Amino acid sequence: MRHGKQTPEPHEHGGDEGGVLVRGARRYEWSAAVGMLGRRRQVYDGLVALSGVRPGDRVLDIGCGTGYLTRRVARAVGPGGTVVGIDPSPSVIGYAATRAPANCTFQVAGAQALPHADAAFDAVVSSLAIHHLPADDRVTALREMRRVLRPGGRLLVADFSARPRHLRLVNLFGGMTRHARQHHPMADLADLVGRAGFAPTGSGDRWPSLHYVQARRPLEDVSAGAEASRP
Known part of the structure; x- marks a missing residue:
């Protein structure tokens, strides 16, 4: 991927047509850093800890964007583990791939139809992506996450539960912070x-106005693939 003055293609974080567009991997990185007020690493390492990933795990990051969370997960699973980040934007996937550690790969794909086999992963994580999906596709995407998890596998999804007050100030910077303005609250995350x-196992709130849900694919669940394929 070339990084010049060319206009990058739209980035649809976590969705297909109809989702919210974020233009430009570098702009996305800048706005994410500003939006976390310099605490991006602490915030995402906290999510990694909540996900329960362990050395040697196989992990999928849904709506990975430029791959920041994916790379933090890769550190946690170590050289014996693997992490795959998926996003529908070739631009951000190209950007992420140039920064990928040896145990981390990136693929262009949407959350609603994951290009992975049933029970392929020990854990699935997703941060600030679900709200970008069309409302009618959110349960479909989560069922796909369940399908690719092994029985007993772990899920962590996080999104904004309220509009963080500091993002209102960030908006004063204008077009460079379009991504910050797209973070809409997801009050029904646990219900989805x-x-x-x-099977939910926990939930809670983290700075800055993040709400997370932890869950597992039930051990007795053998029908996720069939359900995910239903219209």
Whole structure:
């Protein structure tokens, strides 16, 4: 991927047509750093800890964007583990791939139809991506996450539960912070996870106004693939 003055293609973080567009991997990185007020690493390492990933795990990051969380997960699983980040934007995937550690790969794909086999992963993580999906596709995407998890596998999804007050100030910078303005609250995150067939194991709030849900694919669940294929 060339990094010049060319206009990058739209980035649709976590969705297909109809989702919210974020233009430019570098702009996305800048706005994410500003939006976290210099605490991006602490915030994402906290999410990694909440996900329960362990050395040697196989992990999928949904709506990975430029791959920041994916790379933090890769550190946690170590050289014996693997992490795959997926996003529908070739631009951000190209950007992420240039920064990928040896145990980390990136693929262009949407959350609604994951290009992975049933039970392929020990854990699935997703941060600030679900709200970008069209509302009618959110349960479908979560069922796909359940399908690619092994029975007993772990899910962590996080999104904004309220509009962080500091992002209102960030908006004063104008077009460079378009991504910050697209973070809409996801009050029904736990309900979506339950409707997708997961067994919730925990939830809570983290700075800055993040709400997370932890869940597992039930051990007795053998039908996730069939359900995910239903219209």
